[in-house]
Amino acid sequence: MSSTHEVAVGRPAPPSGAWLHGVVRDVDPVVLEAITGLDGGPVRGVSAAGLVAVVSAAPLDEYGEEPLRRHLEDLAWLERAARAHHGVVEALARRGPVVPARLATVHTDDSLVAGSLVECAAELLATLDRLTGRAEWGVKGYLVPGVVARSGGSEGAGGVGTAYLRRRRAQLTAHEEGRQAASAAADAVHTALGELAVASRRHAPQDRRLSGASTAMVLNGAYLVDRPALPGFTELVAALGDRHPGLRLELTGPWPAYSFVAERREPAHAGESQ
Incomplete structure (x- = not known):
């Protein structure tokens, strides 16, 4: 005999998107493992066009379009998210130039993150050049x-x-x-x-x-x-x-x-x- 609990346990995990923190030229994956991102998990890199987008896992049942819109009206949630986002950007900036992403930029999968890097590569590289040493x-x-x-x-x-x-x-x-x-x-x-x-x-x-x-x-x-x-x-x-x-x-x-x-x-x- 099944139960509601057993059905819930058997469900697959919700699909996960990617919360974009910022873009750098390059970063050691070991360094990223030491940086705490959203919800206390580690960040990771998505590489394309000679750039690395640093992202946190963002389950879409919480960070998809509709739930994210609701969260952005919750000041306590927004403050926590902004603090976590800034913490990642600040950690990256201590190691070199970074282009910070706008708060709450969420892609539904890594292929879209990579596509964004390819499409905006010239602009991103020029910005990183301008910020180097400053x-x-x-x-x-x-x-x-x-x-x-x-x-x-x-x-x-x-x-x-x-x-x-x-x-x-x-x-x-x-x-x-x-x-x-x-x-x-x-x-x-x-x-x-x-x-x-x-x-x-x-x-x-x-x-x-x-x-x-x-x-x-x-x-x-x-x-x-x-x-x-x-x-x-x-x-x-x-x-x-x-x-x-x-x-x-x-x-x-x-x-x-x-x-x-x-x-x-x-x-x-x-x-x-x-």
Whole structure:
């Protein structure tokens, strides 16, 4: 007599797709075995056109088009997936240039991964050449309260209410002047750093809830820096912080070059979900 449990045990495993983390020129399979990918499993390589796509196994009952669409609306699931994805990309970047894949790029089988490499080989190789010997560094600039002098002046005549209104107007004016001065300083910092970097990008400032900072962010810059130029770049960040006391500058990195990889869709192969 059979049971539901026995039928379930006898089912074949669901077909597995491939979650793409990034593309490199070459990588030792032994190195890949030491990198933890999605759901705690090891990553592996799919080779074609002189390139290697680094992927995690992605069972299609969880990572197929429909279940993946539902998962992407689950912030806790999305955070775990993004952390695992970034961990793989970061591990690859420590060993050489990598073209990071867009989060949640899933192919239904390895032949589609290989086809994507063949179709985009020229673009991928050119990007890897451009990233060789370079890394992305971030510089964030936060407002420093109280640096811009506030307007003084006597309260004058008119009583307590009038004096309060004058003080309040002076506070608002000082606040706006401070923001304008910080914005100008952020522009100057970004320009100066961009002149030393190979390439630069200015992203939208992060909300305080995301940045975790107590004051507003006015600069969120990314800079592609040649490794030999890094000491000079670091010194310039410190010098610019001294030159612009209204900003607190924070240098972060090195990061995989997310900001300097062209945004592109994977070729639309049949049976692929993204």
